[in-house]
Amino acid sequence: EIVLTQSPATLSLSPGERATLSCRASQSVSSYLAWYQQRPGQAPRLLIYDASNRATGIPARFSGSGSGTDYTLTISSLEPEDFAVYYCQQRSDWPLTFGGGTKVEIK
């Protein structure tokens, strides 16, 4: 099973600041990595697929990068609605797996 490790567990930032979230895989996932945002009480929302492609309707302040085992989600300037939990997910191999999540909270 491919293990995804997200860091940090919690990120405390102010609106307008830049957020950088990391996801490290236990083996290469060949860029088959997605990022999701989950707000309290809501279903997850797809932000980025295949490492760097924004999903439909996702603002340009969200960007993804990385390859092999190391991936990054960047939010260029935090809006109030961006404070949430973010998960990475790989589709390189079965079973599909998620990272443990990074909570972006208001400082």
Place this chain on the structure above:
Amino acid sequence: QVQLVESGGGVVQPGRSLRLSCAASGFTFSSYGIHWVRQAPGKGLEWVAFISYDGRDQYYADSVKGRFTISRDNSRDSLYLQMNGLRPEDTAVYFCAKDRRWKQHHFDYWGQGTLVTVSS
């Protein structure tokens, strides 16, 4: 617009069974693989099971293999999860989610989830 609506959750005793349903609309259901993903209270996301567009292929997480069965009825635009031998650790909100594209197992639409509580 795409909609996925789960139902069938509830409180069930350990060892008993429950069947979840997911009703789809707004897209060609028979063209997409669909998944179940769960989230225990206050915890992260856990992928549970997948079924291919035609129902021929299924994959399961080790934690549910042999106890849960995923199925679909393309004539009814519906997905199911038969859960047998339920355990307290199966307590979670269960989401259905569709593949973004054929064989691209990232989830572009999710339902709102149905809560399953396993407790005596």
